[in-house]
Amino acid sequence: MAKFTYDVVIIGSGASGTTVAFEAQAAGLKVAIVEERSWGGTCVLRGCDPKKVLVGAAEARNLSTRLRGKGIKQAATISWTDLMAFKETFVEDVPESRLESFQNAGIETFFGPASFQDVNTLQVGDDLLTAKKIVIATGATPSTLQVEGQEYIQTSDDFLSLEKLPDSVVFIGGGYISFEFASIVQATGREVHVIHHNSTPLKKFDPDFVAALVSSMKEEGVHFHFDTDITKIEKNGEKLHLQGKNGFSLNTDLIIGATGRKPNIDHLSLEKASIDYTKKGIVVNEKLQTPNNPHIYACGDVADTKGSPLTPVVSLEAALVAKNILGGDEKVDYPAIPSVVFTSPKLASIGISIEEAKAAPEKYQIKQHDTTNWYTYKRTNESIALAKIIEDRKTGQIKGAHFLSEEADYMINYIALLIKANLTLADLQSVIFAYPSPASDLTAFN
Incomplete structure (x- = not known):
């Protein structure tokens, strides 16, 4: 040795x-x-x-x-x-x-x-x-779902290396992996199902926007099955058969487990x-x-x-x-970190949650905007574009933000810069952005 x-x-x-x-x-x-x-x-x-x-x-x-x-x-x-x-x-x-x-x-x-x-x-x-x-x-x-027939469940690794995409795909789990993959599969025209054991998917994101995203994806053809526990999976000819509590039954070609890591x-x-x-x-x-x-x-x-x-x-x-x-003595300090669910539309979040803001109304102000009819979103015919921005009542500084739109990933990064610099939306009035663009919309959020 x-x-x-x-x-x-x-x-x-x-x-x-x-x-x-x-x-x-x-x-x-x-x-x-x-x-x-x-x-x-x-x-x-x-x-x-x-x-x-x-x-x-x-x-x-x-x-x-x-x-x-x-x-x-x-x-x-x-x-x-x-x-x-x-x-x-x-x-x-x-x-x-x-x-x-x-x-x-x-x-x-x-x-x-x-x-x-x-x-x-x-x-x-x-x-x-x-x-x-x-x-x-x-x-x-x-993670592996502990259920009879778990050997028929494949992982996100398997999905990302699929040579052929079958006609029907089931994703087990209510996190961002299931949502993103379901959005991709839906765009290919296949049948797609998302199964989650409770009624609160994407629990780290604004629940109002999650509900709006689920509704939007349903309209596009994604089938959601909430409050559904899978109890057994078995091979049924060329199909895989999922059984769950309360009589749940579903046949599919491929099952991807995305119940966490x-x-x-x-x-x-x-x-x-x-x-x-x-x-x-x-x-x-x-x-x-x-x-x-x-x-x-x-x-x-x-x-x-x-x-x-x-x-x-x-x-x-x-x-x-x-x-x-190398000899340092530093302690980890996490800044406000943006997180994005790359669905269609995209869901993005940074900073404190809506729940935290609502729990301290004397400290935080929540500004809500339905931007669906704004030029940025109308020109690409988006059906939904929503924003919530959380400000400190005393200073006006941005402490959190949540977006649901096709441009949510860009918007949340702009907000990350504002939070890092301790800026307010009012501070942006003196900034000239390229127009028309998602960035130029920031001045309208004030």
Whole structure:
């Protein structure tokens, strides 16, 4: 068994692990990185990046549909085969190029699952890696619904690599993955169902806007089944048959489970290094160190932090870990972080929730706007465009915002800048934006 010694060993080559590895290597430390699956991690290979390619096709189709009869003669149709081939151009070279970038930088690489042997030692295959500091950045993995016939349930990873899209698809779960994928499948013209165990999907977003989004998607043909618990799945000829409580019954061609993600820690043997964890991930302090072993860090989706499981958050945490490894003493401080559900229309949120604002009416003011008839939205024939902006009553500073429209992703990023700069909507009156554009609409929200 070969033995190696390093200053830093990072487990995981996704956004967080890669950031720490390059920062540590650039500072002159001897660095190794371990990957058990494909070099590059979830976001670029089987997450937000390839998903957005599919979203782009759905956006093109939906825009052409809305403008049919208004200058556009025929709505676009999606070729799943061509779309997946296009998606693959963003993915196929990533593992090799990421591995090559590590090697060119002098970062040593190990492939295979890592497991702790003690507080300073990891085993990867037949190799033992000893390090002064260890960073756990193994991300998260899809959860599995515990039900009879669960072997027929596929994951988001499987959906993003489907060579052929069948006629009927069921998504189990009421989170952003189910909603986004359902919106994509609907745009292809297939039958699509979303099943959720309670009546509150997308629970981190404004419930009024979630209800409006569900209504809009229903009108487009998506079938929602709320308060539905699946009890059994079985093969029925060429079809898959789902059974649920209260007589629920449904036949489909493909079932995708999107009931959440869990920290990817099962193989790490954390107990051998006295590393504590919860169902949300590895326990860390404000410096992202494991309390029992300050030389062991965890960041990204594998860590139990206050940060949302979003790539920008992962990068923020990784940058802090890198600084602390190099002698810093920084504590994580999360800014207002925008979150977007890439459906059609899109749903976006930042800052405090409507519930928080309503609970403190003396402190916050909620400004609601139905912008459906504004020029920006009328010219692309959008059926729904809504906004809620939360202001501090004393200062007028923006503390939160929520959007539902095809431009929601752009709008929420503008608001992120305003929150970061502690600006008010009134401050924008002196800013000249390109007109007409979503940005120029900001001055009308005051």
